[in-house]
Amino acid sequence: MYEHTIIHALQLIKDPYGSFVVQHVLKLCDLHCTYNTAVNLGGHCVELSFKKYGSYIVEKLLETEESMILVVAELLECKVDRLMRLARSEYGKFVVVKALRVTQEEMITAYLFWGLVHKLMPFHHLLRNSRGSTIAAILESTC
Secondary structure (H helix, E strand, O other): OHHHHHHOHHHHHOOHHHHHHHHHHHHHOOHHHHHHHHHHOOOOHHHHHOOHHHHHHHHHHOOOHHHHHHHHHHHHHOOHHHHHHHHOOOOHHHHHHHHHHHHHHOHHHHHHHHHHHHHHHHHHHHHHOOOOHHHHHHHHOOO
16 A cells, blocks of 8 residues: 555645645655655655645655655755745745755755755845745854
């Protein structure tokens, strides 16, 4: 049952009820299950983060190191303008804040944190007075 949910996670997340199923599976399953979900969602995490139910799943993937590395790597690979749109979007801002916080907490993933900081820092002034004010505060705390 869980494997079927993981394999079809991308399709399920597009529906609010399907998203709840994926969230439930991520809560119940082990690290292997979470990692496999992250792999199956690879290349779609940024896109999913713009949407209410997708952002919940991406935030959940940021809670374990193995899947977090995959998600943050995707954030780093996207173009700066898309990352800025995500940081200023209604749901995406939560994903970016969580990505910054979890990578900042772990010394092992410091390179991911600093990668995000360097990518966002030139635009931190645009985040101050928008939905990205928490992101701007994190960026400014690194100076």
